[in-house]
Amino acid sequence: MIDDRKDLPSPDSPNFLGRVREVLQTYMGSQGDPLKRGVMIGDLTDAGIVALRPGYKGGKYPIAGIGDAIGTGLQGPAGPPGPATPYEPDLTPPPTPTGFAVSSAISNIFIEHDAPAYTQGHGHARTVVYGVVYSGGALPVFDDAAEITEFNGTVFAYATNPATTWHLWIKWRSVDGVLSATPAGGVNGLTTTTGQDVSKLVLAMTGPGNPFTVVPAEVTLPDGSVVPAGTYTADAFIHNGQITNAKIANLAVDNAKIANLSVSKLTAGSIAVGQYIQSTSFVSGSSGWRIHGNGTAEFANAIVRGAIYATSGTFTGTLNASTINGGTINGTTVSASTINGGTINATQLNSVYVASAYITGAQLDIYGDGGTGYGYIRNVGKWWGDGNNGWVFSRNGNDGSVFAEIKAGAGRIWMASWGDYGIQFPGILMTGGGLTISQVDVINTLNVAGNAITVPVAVYTSGGFAPVAGVWTSAQAVGFNCSGGAIQVLGLVNFFPEGGAEGSSPGSCVLGLYRDGAQLQVSNTTAPGNLVGMIVDYPGAGYHVYELRVITGGASGTISNRTISLLEVKR
Template sequence: MKPDSRKSLPAGNSNKILDAIREAVQTYMGMQGDKLDRGVTVRDLAQAGLIDVSKTYLAGRSRNPIAGINTIITSPGGGGNVIIPGVTYEPDLTPPPTPSGFDVDAGVSFIYIECAAQTYTEGHGHAVTNVYGVKRSGPALPTFDQAVLLTSFSGTVHAYPTDPATTYHLWIKWQTKDGVESASPAGGTNGLTATTAQDVRTLLNALTQAATNPDAPYSKYAVRAGMFYVTNDVTPDGAPLFSVVSAPITVGGVVVPAGVYFADGWIQNGTITNLKVANGAIDNLKIANVSADKLIAGSIAVGQYVQSTGYVAGTSGWRINGLGNVEFNNAIFRGQAFVGNGSIGGITILANAIVSSNYDGAGNGFRLGADGSLNLPGGSVSAQQLNVGAGANLLTNSQWVDQPQAIVGAGGTRQLPQGWEFGTSESAYNTWATNSNDSWPDWVPQDQNGFLMHNPQGPHVDTYMLIQAPFPVLPGRRYEVSVYSGAHRCMVYVDIQWLDGNRNVIGTSADGLIVNNGEMLGGRRYDLFKRIGCFGTAPPNAAGAIFRIIKQATQSGTDSYAFLVSPFAGAARPQQTVFSDYSPSGIGTRISPWGITTPSLSALTAVLGDCYAGSLRGGSFAGYGWPGDGGGGFYLGPPGLLLGNANAGRYVQITERGNFYLPGMQVEEGVLSFQRANIVNSQHIVQGAVTFALAASGNNRADIIFSIPAGEVWNIALFGAFGVSNAVAYGAVGDINNAARTLTVTNSPISDRQLVDLWSGGGPPIGWLFNKGGALFSQLVLGAGTHQLTAGVNYEVYAFNTPVSLMAFIFKR
């Protein structure tokens, strides 16, 4: 890329400043200079399709021209805003209808406004009702173009505060959540009229002034009396219907304050500043403010909101507004709760997902989608029970792992994945589990497990071999099966067998069958395989199904192969004709307190109690056999345990029969054999153990000298071996009976031991011959100190020579 050629502007007092500004502006406009230095406008981004322009901006209702940066849903009347990051919100600029049910009434210091419920859906629904009005002071009737916005409210009723004795002409419009008002107001040409009542206190003050002012231009009639009342003309001393008390009086201990008293009264219109009612029945009551210790109602229709006295938004108390927005500190729902979207703490609930506020898709937060996907870029999962998998593949072992050892039968060698079965009409066959690292690396995709069916014979007719696996179905539901296949000199196809509750075959399906008749051979990539498969609908009484993969007989040549990988069985849509994307078995992995069930498990470390598995292996091991590459590792399965590699001379092997093999020793059928041993210490072994042996040899005598450390006791098995002596002349001086072989131990309570040996005389003239070899044995127990062991022969004066060997086997304890 070319370097940045843009220049900074000179100082403001430079005579070149205008030229520099002109050059900079033209560069940013792309009129001169390098096009890489051209400025990019929002219009450029919109025309390039990189952003969307906000419709509210085009309508003049937003200062942000870029749509979809953040969606902000405002909750009028309380409840705050819900911000949904990264979600494109498309406004609806359709105006709402003209309000209906518009009516007004007036109190002393408020105007009561009401309208019908707002059920329209334009503009994503109702937000507020806007009230427009004109305060009338003359005879002329105002029109809407003279009105101003007085207030806005949610719900259907509102009390607008104003002064007593005031007349208003009022109109209303509804406004949507997208900020669009009704095209025409409700209220007609001159609006609805509401006049507040006069303040009674003001009127009473005026009457008092008129009564006490002798110059007032009014005729007056006054009754000066402590009590004035009106009763009927039949019983003049009867109870008064109307009484006026001008000053407090006391009657029978009851103090009656000054005032006007009615026994019964009918009033068509009235204005009351303060009212005390012991018991009231009111048909229709319109009140701006209500204070009540207890409120009992059959139903309450709230136009704007109901809230607690201590309500502070986001801090304390509670509020329920007319739009259904609520704010509580805590809530207990004993039934169901249905939530369209919103936020809970740092969690945002969308229409199709639940995401944390810090979710970025890279390394923070989480996202749980409506499709069942869970994205935890940098988190962990703790669960009582966890099923892991894509959920679409109904086969229990679609990845073909945990294949057992090959089984040699009458027709050939058979090796199958767990959960799969084999069948054939061939007289000769081989089936092998394969992967990208074994002896068939060119016919399996990288890092995948595959399966091979081999017919080692020439062309046949009407013979086959197959593998099959069950999967669950629902009656009447449509299903699909498929597998990636490579076919050499044969045809490979599939079908579905339907089973009833007793596993009897009740039908077969192969709708829309796709076969591989040698078109694709397979290899290291999936695109070298042909995906074959079919569809089928489960019969009404189907309880299960069998997915069969069938290889037909050799078509030409001396043999034929079928390479298979990634089998799939799953539910299909009614009109589906294309196979679904492959996914591993959905129920292949289950994690629960009772264990982990999985087709494949990889871990750096693990602390396990009981472990149940078809086989465990690591390193270079692929099965129960020493790796040919000289590598090590381990294999543990039904045939036994292998560690290391016998080809390298470092190994441990334990067979299923209990035989045990190590370099230099073995245990077969309960018999221990040593080829070589170097036992160092056995002081903690009951009955002791052979730790080492000492030996010496010589003519007529052999000696062994050794020391036993303090605190130790040694058991010693002492063997002396004596060869055949030479012959001596007959008649030599001495008593031949004194000739003997001996074993001697020094520094021991064992004294010299003379062992008489058989001898024979050859007779003259041959002379004497100590003609028998043999061996002597002694068992000793020695403690600390230096000891000498001796084996020898004593022939006195006779010149016999005999080879002597001495061996001591030391048992330390």
């Protein structure tokens, strides 16, 4: 039990029975802060925090270990975090309580106030009661009082001794833990006095032969007991009576008609309600609860241990369950170990297993199977690499590995985080090892990017010049940025001796192909006419200069129509 007290009150302390009762009521949860009540093993097993030993029938050690709510869990892995929205407490004090009233019986004082409807501090949480016992002298003020209890609702009974005068004040405490700045009760508090212990007074004032006694003025008995003025009788039989005020320690009534009843605790075998019963804090759509006589009800929260049967319903928040079976399931968030539904409409769906004919959702997240295996979404009968038509998308909840596959007939697309991926269609296969096209007539030149396979470069000059006989002379040159493929080099010149007229006196000319100043090829000695040189070169990637050079012999002549053509073949 969590309580401010570390032990029970001493047996000889004032109001011992009342204090013990208060401690036990707090422990049982019938008064005080609900979070301070005692927790039983049954509470822990109901919540799934602990599990009982199999076959447990009694004994000192019922707990076998942690329960499902902590062990395997029912919710599965948490979804990705959304935008941070930290809770902002409201430290505005609640207002001073209204409708504060006190009254008393013989062993209890009753504390009442209006239903709190304030919104400061995110609304009402508890009512805190302050009090001081008055036995004479100067009237007490709030600073003299101590906190004696707190409660929910608008009516509370506080156990005390008979013939005791109390001065009382109350404050409201918000959900954010802030108290009213000013207490209700005024300067000296509200005053109430519990009734006398009538059984002792009647025993002292009556006896054999004297069942009825009238005391005209207050009397003090030898034991110090004070007997107020009044009429005393051990037993009274009244056919018809009218009573303005009464303090009754124990009342048994066969039939009662009461216009207004305030009770701290009501125990009944059955209650028939024509209109409704409700909590004092009930505001439709906002707080509290109400049950109507026609069967409709409204609650803020509810825990149902058994079955729920309904013909229809709407969930706008989160629905958590071990198994959900339904024809149509609509919800903002639906969470369950197993969900079976003909149609599922959800903004967020959390489940280890889902079976549905139709699912619509704004977001579908797969984190795993709730343990260390693969969580997945797929069509029935499909799995990774099984050769079956269908699709599967999966994620491992332990190491985060993922895979996906779609297969329809001869077409297949697959990928996995461990490096296995590819696309396959008839005649085409692309994997990490490259692209293979085995079908003919599937690619034409319009589908190939320019310069993707070959790159041409050519230079032509028509004008002629007269080289120096016996000396290698440059006739044409071109620079080229090679990507690393083979280059087909073609050179062509026209040679005409003695001024260039065809049929002039004989002479000779030799054509040479050069790259970066190095000779690659030399043509045969040629009489007047066309000289041609051709070679396939592998220069390597980079910038290179190709050149045509000529050398003449015999009679001088003219070189014209000089052409050099390069064609790089990349593949």
